[in-house]
Amino acid sequence: xxxxxxxxxxxxxxxxxxxxxxxxxxxxxxxxxxxxQALGQGPQFIFQYYREEExxxxxxxxxxxxxxxxxxxxxxxxxxxxLDDSALYLCASSKTRIDxxxxxxxxxxTVL
Amino acid sequence: xxxxxxxxxxMSVQEAETVTLSCTYDTSESDYYLFWYxxxxxxxxxxxxxxxxxxxxxxxxxxxxxNFQKAAKSFSLxxxxxxxxxxxxxxxxxxxRDDKIIxxxxxxxxxxx
Numbered sequence: 001x002x003x004x005x006x007x008x009x010x011x012x013x014x015x016x017x018x019x020x021x022x023x024x025x026x027x028x029x030x031x032x033x034x035x036x037q038a039l040g041q042g043p044q045f046i047f048q049y050y051r052e053e054e055x056x057x058x059x060x061x062x063x064x065x066x067x068x069x070x071x072x073x074x075x076x077x078x079x080x081x082x083l084d085d086s087a088l089y090l091c092a093s094s095k096t097r098i099d100x101x102x103x104x105x106x107x108x109x110t111v112l
Numbered sequence: 113x114x115x116x117x118x119x120x121x122x123m124s125v126q127e128a129e130t131v132t133l134s135c136t137y138d139t140s141e142s143d144y145y146l147f148w149y150x151x152x153x154x155x156x157x158x159x160x161x162x163x164x165x166x167x168x169x170x171x172x173x174x175x176x177x178x179n180f181q182k183a184a185k186s187f188s189l190x191x192x193x194x195x196x197x198x199x200x201x202x203x204x205x206x207x208x209r210d211d212k213i214i215x216x217x218x219x220x221x222x223x224x225x
Contacts (some may be wrong), residue, residue, distance in 0.1 A: 033212070042116075042203050042215030043157070056212060066196030088155060103157035 002027060004104035006094050012110045013081050021076045021107045023091030031055075031097050032074040034066060036090040037106070049074055050097050078109075086111045114139050116206050116216035124222040125194045133189045133219050135204030141165075145207045146180065147190045151218070152200040160202070163187065168209075191221075199223045 005024045013019050025032050029072070031050045035043035045058035049068035063079040077083055088108050092101035116139045125131035137146070148160040156209050163171045174210050175192045193197055203214040 001118050035213075040217075042205075043213075045212035045214070048212065055210075058212060090157060092157075100159060100162070101213065102159075106155045108155075 001098055004091060004102050006089075006091050006104040006107050008107060009105070010108045010110075012041070014112050015081055016083050016084060018077065019081060019109060021078075021089050021091075021109070023074045023076070023093070023104060025072045025074065025091075027091030029093035029095050030044075030072050031094045031099075032068055032072065033092045033101060034074070034076050035090040035092065036060070036083075037090055039087070043090055044049045046076065048097070055097060081111045083111050085109065105106065114141075114206060114208075114214050116204050116214055118204050118216035118219050120219045122222070124219045124224055125191075126224050127194055127196060127207070129194055130190060130192045131194055131221065133191075133202050133204075133221070135187045135189070135216060137185050137187065137204070137206050139185070139206065139208075141208050144207070146178075146187045147205040147207070148176070148178070148187075148214070149203045149205060149215075150198075150200045151203065157203070162190065194223050196223050196225065 007022045033048040034046040037043040047057040048055045052068045064079045068074045088106045090106045092103045094101045117136045125202045146163045150158045161173045169181045177190045180190045203218045207213045
């Protein structure tokens with residue numbers, strides 16, 4: 001059984017650019033959650049997708065948006081990148097909204 | 113507001129010894145879940161142990177156990193017979209049903225050989 005995978009592993013962008021991060025959920029999982037982990041901090045919830053619909057959102061501006069596809073993989077898009085967006089972005093998938101979340105290895109985004 | 117507080121930014125323990133990591137949380141809910149996650153340098157967040165608030169019995173997973181004090185809103189993690197592979201960031205976390213997971217700021221655990 002393949003676990004949660006994320007791509008790319010690392011990414012460097014400049015301020016003002018746009019970025020797309022990808023997450024493949026574990027087989028049989030229909031829910032994907034995204035978290036932002038700034039250096040030295042715990043992860044902070046961005047949003048969750050359940051069966052292709054957004055199901056809850058944290059305190060992040062609208063320039064953070066997402067998608068979930070019919071195969072339950074997901075994308076996180078960030079527009080107009082700011083320096084403070086530099087962080088590790090974690091994706092987690094679960095069988096349903098209430099089940100255990102399994103995390104991917106994350107994408108390290110650096111904004112210059 | 114729901115918050116999770118880990119008051120120990122860093123801790124060290126001698127290999128084979130026992131260490132306890134502290135966590136307190138704030139909530140007005142009665143039904144929730146508590147977790148301890150481990151994040152090694154590889155960055156992958158791994159679930160160590162989970163506790164349902166309605167269960168009075170403390171959860172255990174091999175060398176890992178918790179002390180869950182619901183009235184005090186305290187949820188500490190005890191690691192017995194510490195091993196070099198236990199070195200990592202440990203995050204205490206809280207969740208209500210299908211809501212988001214709220215994490216603490218973490219405790220970095222060093223294992224001294």
